[in-house]
Amino acid sequence: MRSRLFWPSVSLLALLTITAIKEPRFLKLTLQDGELYGPLVIILRDSAPLMLVALGMTIVIATRGIDLSVGAIMAVSGAVALTIIDKSDTPDGWATVMVAVVVAVLVALVLGVWNGFLVSVVGIQPIIATLVLMLAGRGVALLITEGQITTVNSVPYQFFASGYLFLLPFAFFVWLVAVTVVALIERRTALGVLTESVGINPEASRLAGVRSRGIIWSAYIASGILAGIAGIIASSDIKAADANSAGLFIELYAILAVVLGGTSLMGGKFTIVGTVIGVLIVTTLDATVVWFGVAPAQKPVFFAVVVVIVVLFQSRRVHGWGRNIGAMVRKQPADTDTDIEVKVTS
Numbered sequence: 001m002r003s004r005l006f007w008p009s010v011s012l013l014a015l016l017t018i019t020a021i022k023e024p025r026f027l028k029l030t031l032q033d034g035e036l037y038g039p040l041v042i043i044l045r046d047s048a049p050l051m052l053v054a055l056g057m058t059i060v061i062a063t064r065g066i067d068l069s070v071g072a073i074m075a076v077s078g079a080v081a082l083t084i085i086d087k088s089d090t091p092d093g094w095a096t097v098m099v100a101v102v103v104a105v106l107v108a109l110v111l112g113v114w115n116g117f118l119v120s121v122v123g124i125q126p127i128i129a130t131l132v133l134m135l136a137g138r139g140v141a142l143l144i145t146e147g148q149i150t151t152v153n154s155v156p157y158q159f160f161a162s163g164y165l166f167l168l169p170f171a172f173f174v175w176l177v178a179v180t181v182v183a184l185i186e187r188r189t190a191l192g193v194l195t196e197s198v199g200i201n202p203e204a205s206r207l208a209g210v211r212s213r214g215i216i217w218s219a220y221i222a223s224g225i226l227a228g229i230a231g232i233i234a235s236s237d238i239k240a241a242d243a244n245s246a247g248l249f250i251e252l253y254a255i256l257a258v259v260l261g262g263t264s265l266m267g268g269k270f271t272i273v274g275t276v277i278g279v280l281i282v283t284t285l286d287a288t289v290v291w292f293g294v295a296p297a298q299k300p301v302f303f304a305v306v307v308v309i310v311v312l313f314q315s316r317r318v319h320g321w322g323r324n325i326g327a328m329v330r331k332q333p334a335d336t337d338t339d340i341e342v343k344v345t346s
Contacts, residue, residue: 004262004271004274005261005262005271005273005274005277007262008260008261008262008274008277008278008281009277011260011281012277012280012281012284015281015284015285015288015306016284019284019288019291019292022291022292023291025039026039026040026288026291027039027040029041031167034164034167035164035167036167036168039287039291041168041169042287043280043283043284043287044168044169044172045161045169045171045172046283046286046287047172047175047279047280047283048161048171048172048174048175048230048233049074049230049231049233049234049247049250050230050250050253050254050257050279050282050283051175051178051179051276051279052174052175052178052226052227052229052230052233053070053074053223053226053227053230053247053250053251053254054253054254054257054258054275054278054279055175055178055179055182055226055272055275056070056219056222056223056224056225056226056227057070057223057251057254057255057258058258058261058263058270058271058272058275059182059186059195059219059222059223059270060126060219060220060223061199061255061258061263061264061265061267061270062195062196062199062219062263062267062268062269062270063195063198063199063212063215063216063219063267064126064198064199064202064266064267064268065119065126065216065219065220065267066126066127066130066255066265067115067126067130067220067223067227067251068127068130068131068134068251069111069115069130069131069132069133069134069137069227069251070223070224070227070230070247070250070251070254071134071137071227071246071247071248071249071250071251072133072134072135072136072137072138072140072141072247073108073111073112073133073137073224073227073228073231073247074227074228074230074231074234074246074247074250075137075138075141075231075241075242075243075244075246075247076107076108076111076137076140076141076144076228076231077104077105077107077108077227077228077229077230077231077232077235078104078141078231078232078234078235078241078242078246079141079142079144079145079150079235079241079243079246080100080103080104080107080144081100081101081103081104081157081231081232081235081241082100082145082150082151082152082157082235082240082241083144083145083150083241084096084099084100084103084104085097085100085152085154085157086150086152088100091152091153091154091157092154092155092156093156094156096154097154097156097157100157101160101232104228104231104232105225105228105229105232107228108224108225108227108228108229108231109221109224109225109228110224111133111137111224111228112220112221112222112223112224112225112227113217113220113221113224114133115129115130115133115220115223115224116216116217116218116219116220116221117217118132119216119217119220120212120213120214120216120217120220121213121217134251138243138244141241141243141246142243142244144241144243145241145243149240149241149242149243150240150241151239151240152239152240153239157236157239158236158239159236160174160232160233160236161233161234161236161237162236162237171233174229174233178226178229179272179276182222182272183272183273186270186272187272191215191218194210194215195215195219195270196268196269196270197210198210198212198215198216198267199266199267199268199269199270200267200268200269227247230247230250231246231247234246234247253282256278256282256307257275257278257279257281257282258270258274258275258278259278260274260277260278260281260282260307261273261274261275261276261277261278261279262274262278263275285303285306285307286303289302289303
């Protein structure tokens with residue numbers, strides 16, 4: 001119970017259990033033409049964009065930073081990819097699609113480099129530095145699409161969001177590979193320790209010889225790349241590049257998922273597995289709204305109430321109150337027995 005992953009895991013299991021009790025069909029899986037379908041499979045597929053963004057956000061937060069531009073980077077990435085495919089003579093060709101994807105990810109990488117430059121070199125506060133791109137990024141995406149919603153009907157491009165591989169959605173394998181790669185780099189190399197040292201005490205790590213500038217810069221580059229891949233999956237899902245709504249508010253949901261997973265916004269210690277659990281909590285909660293019959297207009301209120309309950313479950317102070325109440329309840333019968341014994345003796 002002392003583990004940072006205990007209460008997030010309990011919260012996720014409780015959410016799944018309550019939903020399954022309310023609607024048993026929630027756990028139903030169907031195999032059709034070698035592909036698995038069902039609400040749980042949909043959750044794994046729809047988690048991809050948020051999972052990728054939250055992974056990058058975890059690394060940035062570990063360095064005491066924040067990245068508010070991930071939604072805008074998603075919009076730019078999707079706009080670049082779909083514009084290239086739309087203007088190509090072979091929109092259904094895998095070569096065209098792969099070129100579009102590579103260029104879109106490279107553009108996202110450049111935007112991540114820009115954020116890292118402002119934070120680590122210029123010394124601008126992360127919330128201000130990334131707010132610049134958050135506001136300007138969607139304008140850049142509108143310039144790329146010429147102010148229009150670019151719609152492309154490309155079967156290979158749609159595969160990223162709706163395709164299947166080994167019974168499960170391809171998007172699930174994308175975020176699974178991303179989680180594995182990030183976990184191996186951050187937990188099996190010295191980079192993770194250095195990232196935590198920079199987040200815990202930047203000045204002490206600098207005096208110890210840690211090149212904090214490069215570590216912080218690399219965190220924003222990773223966040224940009226992952227947001228770019230998320231933008232490709234999101235645009236593939238809706239088959240269009242909408243600069244105004246692509247990745248809208250996803251930065252807030254990513255921060256929420258990271259915090260629910262047990263990573264502190266103060267920087268330093270972080271957990272990749274916790275972020276995965278946090279994203280699954282957010283995605284599951286978003287899916288269960290339909291099963292509980294909540295109207296779309298009431299969805300934010302329902303979401304907020306459940307998130308507050310989950311946060312209270314994870315609060316150490318609430319745990320302390322619970323232990324104190326439990327101790328008082330256990331102590332009360334013993335006090336009563338002692339009083340009775342004293343009276344009898346008298």
